[in-house]
Amino acid sequence: MSNPSFIIVAIDGGAASGKSSTSRILADQFNLLHVDTGSFYRHITAELLRRQVPYTDLPALKNALGSLRFTTQLAGRSAQMLIDGLPAGDEIRDQRVNEHVSHYAAIPEVRQTLLAYQRGQVEVAQAHQFRGLVMEGRDIGSVIFPAADFRFFLHADPVERAKRRAAEGRQDSIAERDRLDSSRKTSPLKSSAGAIDIDSTHQSLEQVVAAMAATIATKLSPV
Ligand code: CDP
Numbered sequence: 689m690s691n692p693s694f695i696i697v698a699i700d701g702g703a704a705s706g707k708s709s710t711s712r713i714l715a716d717q718f719n720l721l722h723v724d725t726g727s728f729y730r731h732i733t734a735e736l737l738r739r740q741v742p743y744t745d746l747p748a749l750k751n752a753l754g755s756l757r758f759t760t761q762l763a764g765r766s767a768q769m770l771i772d773g774l775p776a777g778d779e780i781r782d783q784r785v786n787e788h789v790s791h792y793a794a795i796p797e798v799r800q801t802l803l804a805y806q807r808g809q810v811e812v813a814q815a816h817q818f819r820g821l822v823m824e825g826r827d828i829g830s831v832i833f834p835a836a837d838f839r840f841f842l843h844a845d846p847v848e849r850a851k852r853r854a855a856e857g858r859q860d861s862i863a864e865r866d867r868l869d870s871s872r873k874t875s876p877l878k879s880s881a882g883a884i885d886i887d888s889t890h891q892s893l894e895q896v897v898a899a900m901a902a903t904i905a906t907k908l909s910p911v
Contacts, residue, residue, distance in 0.1 A: 695720070695820035695908050696810070698828035699900075701842030702869070702877060703862040704849040706888050706896060707824040710842070713897045714822050715765045718904060719911045721813035722766040725825035725832075728802055730780035732756070733789045735771050743791045753801045760812050767809055786860050790868035793826075799874055806832050819908060827875035829883050838904055841879035842896070845889040 697714065699707050708724055715722035736743070741752045759770045768775050779785060792798050806823070813821040823832065829839030844852075846863060853860045869877040879885055884903065888896045901910065 691814060693819070693908065694810070694814060695838070695904070696833050696836040697820065697822040697904060698833050698836040698839045698883075699822065699824040699842065700826055700829050700840070700877070700879070700883070701824075702844075702846075702849065702866045703860065704853045705842040705844045706852075706893065707842055709893055710897050710900060711822045711824045712766070713893075714900060714904065717897075717901055717910045718822075718908055719819050720765070721762075721809065721816065721818040721821040723806070723809045723821055723823040724766065725802070725806055725823060725828065727776060727780060728769045728806070729789050729793045729798075730785050731769055731771060731776040732798060732802070733785050733792045734776065734780050736792060737784065737788060743788070743795060746795075746797070749795065750797055753797055756801070758805045760809070762812075762816065765818070767812060769805070781858065783859050783861075786865070790865045790872075794868060794872035794874065796874045799827075803832070819911075826869055826877040830878065830880035831875045834880070837907055838900075839880065839883040840900055840903075841883040841885050843879075843885060843887045843889070848889050 697720065699711055701707050711722050714720065735756065736752060739752055741748050743749065757772050761768050761770055761775065809821055809823065829836060829841065850862055853862060886896060886899060
């Protein structure tokens with residue numbers, strides 16, 4: 689790593705646990721590249737559905753994965769994954785993708801396809817002079833960056849999480865995605881040893897962010 693003070697913050701947690709809101713604010717406070725890996729899994733899912741490649745057809749899936757070209761473009765402080773030069777559309781938040789994404793994400797070949805791309809975001813962040821990156825997902829602290837400077841795991845009561853998503857006006861299969869994400873063999877959703885567990889059920893977004901920011905500030909001062 690060319691810049692020794694470059695920091696990596698990993699934020700994992702279940703569906704609608706507050707990863708994106710907290711990550712975005714921390715990215716602004718510390719001038720970090722924000723990387724939402726859930727959006728990558730959603731984008732791949734939408735693309736495979738568009739190509740009518742079912743997650744049950746492994747040979748067709750492998751073939752399709754091998755033909756996809758991944759690049760990155762920045763939208764403010766967030767990394768956007770392009771597939772064959774195109775950004776994700778709004779449909780990646782639709783119910784169809786909500787219902788399918790965890791099935792595609794459970795397939796080792798899909799995860800393997802995204803592994804190097806996700807790690808490569810360090811070079812993207814450094815090339816754009818960010819002071820580090822904050823990456824959110826399910827397996828960031830356990831698999832993608834187990835040696836990250838900070839590894840947080842967000843918990844929240846499922847009822848509270850369902851309320852949050854409904855307040856966003858979105859229909860989502862939160863419980864079903866959590867069940868599939870936690871029970872898969874490859875890179876399941878779980879808090880890894882040494883991660884900082886935060887339960888946000890009875891805390892405001894500001895309180896959660898303040899706790900995380902105070903921890904990060906032990907190594908990097910806010911901008
Ligand atoms: O925003 P929300 O918490 O609802 O989910 P997301 O972060 O957009 O992730 C969508 C889905 O992608 C998850 O339910 C997982 O199946 C999958 N995912 C994953 O397997 N590994 C990651 N690092 C990120 C997402």
